Amino acid sequence: MEAALWTEKYRPKSLSDIMDQEEIVSRLKDFVKRGTMPHCLFAGPPGTGKTTAGLCLAHDLFGERFQDAFKELNASDERGIDVVRTTVKEFARMASLTSVPFKILVLDEADNMTGDAQSALRRTMENYTNTCRFILCCNYSGRIIEPIQSRCALFRFTPLPEEKVVESLHRIAKNENLKTTEGGLKTIVEVAEGDLRKAINILQAASSMSKGVSEETVYQVVGRARPTDVHEMLNHALKGDFLKARDELRTLLVKYGLSGSDIVRQIHSEVFRLAIPEKTRISLIEAIGDTDFRLVQGGDEEVQLSALLAHLAAQSSVHRSVREEHVTALDR
Numbered sequence: 278m279e280a281a282l283w284t285e286k287y288r289p290k291s292l293s294d295i296m297d298q299e300e301i302v303s304r305l306k307d308f309v310k311r312g313t314m315p316h317c318l319f320a321g322p323p324g325t326g327k328t329t330a331g332l333c334l335a336h337d338l339f340g341e342r343f344q345d346a347f348k349e350l351n352a353s354d355e356r357g358i359d360v361v362r363t364t365v366k367e368f369a370r371m372a373s374l375t376s377v378p379f380k381i382l383v384l385d386e387a388d389n390m391t392g393d394a395q396s397a398l399r400r401t402m403e404n405y406t407n408t409c410r411f412i413l414c415c416n417y418s419g420r421i422i423e424p425i426q427s428r429c430a431l432f433r434f435t436p437l438p439e440e441k442v443v444e445s446l447h448r449i450a451k452n453e454n455l456k457t458t459e460g461g462l463k464t465i466v467e468v469a470e471g472d473l474r475k476a477i478n479i480l481q482a483a484s485s486m487s488k489g490v491s492e493e494t495v496y497q498v499v500g501r502a503r504p505t506d507v508h509e510m511l512n513h514a515l516k517g518d519f520l521k522a523r524d525e526l527r528t529l530l531v532k533y534g535l536s537g538s539d540i541v542r543q544i545h546s547e548v549f550r551l552a553i554p555e556k557t558r559i560s561l562i563e564a565i566g567d568t569d570f571r572l573v574q575g576g577d578e579e580v581q582l583s584a585l586l587a588h589l590a591a592q593s594s595v596h597r598s599v600r601e602e603h604v605t606a607l608d609r
């Protein structure tokens with residue numbers, strides 16, 4: 278059962294298990310308590326619990342009869358106007374067989390539906406309100422046509438705060454008997470940016486690579502070099518030690534399996550963190566742009582990146598001679 282996705286394995290089943298999104302959870306719990314709800318629009322970034330909240334709401338409302346009263350159409354299903362006229366309508370018009378008078382239909386990624394399909398959906402929502410409540414999930418509520426928006430209660434999901442992501446990762450790691458380092462988890466949290474699905478997926482991928490999840494395994498999984506490694510390479514070059522810088526470069530290419538453009542992109546973001554004169558920074562950014570262009574044109578990765586490092590090293594000797602001149606001037 279190694280293949281089971283942790284995002285599914287650890288997906289909450291009840292509203293009480295949802296992390297964060299407190300205001301939303303309390304509004305949804307209130308629907309359960311009162312046994313009634315409006316059509317809903319769940320909007321917000323990926324991996325923040327929209328689909329999960331729909332499932333949990335249905336579980337809490339329908340209990341054992343969940344299967345009879347809940348349907349989810351996700352992004353992989355066809356979602357043109359025909360589906361709205363057939364599948365959606367078919368489900369929506371049939372009376373509920375549970376003690377709750379309505380059923381729930383979740384339409385994932387509703388913002389990818391065509392305008393025509395949305396218009397058709399609007400009529401279906403109106404016609405079958407007695408037997409079915411709709412939950413539309415989307416990343417951007419602005420892409421949902423106004424008449425649908427005005428018929429739905431809006432719930433805005435927000436990225437999960439760092440401490441909640443860490444808490445969730447800790448719990449899973451414990452349950453899976455996984456060794457993690459603080460740096461490893463911190464890196465996952467940084468990369469995931471409040472997307473819990475992404476965080477859990479990285480943890481699972483890293484765990485399948487090695488027994489412990491450390492900063493290094495995480496960077497390998499996400500196809501990025503550790504910023505400190507890139508930083509070190511640049512520092513060697515800037516100190517004029519071209520050979521050392523080139524060794525570091527080779528390590529990055531091999532150890533992390535990065536492409537030339539990946540490394541160029543990381544160098545580009547590191548350049549802004551280097552303590553160097555503005556003039557040097559500008560010249561570096563120009564050189565990085567040239568390297569990027571040559572790589573796109575099909576230039577050899579190692580040759581082009583070495584050339585970039587050589588350029589940095591040459592810059593450094595310019596600095597040094599400027600500095601030396603300065604020192605001699607002072608000495609005089």
Ligand SMILES: Nc1ncnc2c1ncn2[C@@H]1O[C@H](COP(=O)(O)OP(=O)(O)OP(=O)(O)O)[C@@H](O)[C@H]1O
Binds near residue numbers: 324326327416
């Ligand atoms: N608030 C949350 N509480 C607990 N688990 C969560 C939460 N948000 C996300 N997850 C975890 O991440 C996975 C993905 O969440 P979910 O499918 O609800 O995201 P989503 O908001 O619908 O994203 P998308 O916009 O990509 O559809 C879930 O299976 C669950 O494991």
Ligand SMILES: [Mg+2]
Binds near residue numbers: 329386414
């Ligand atoms: Mg979803």
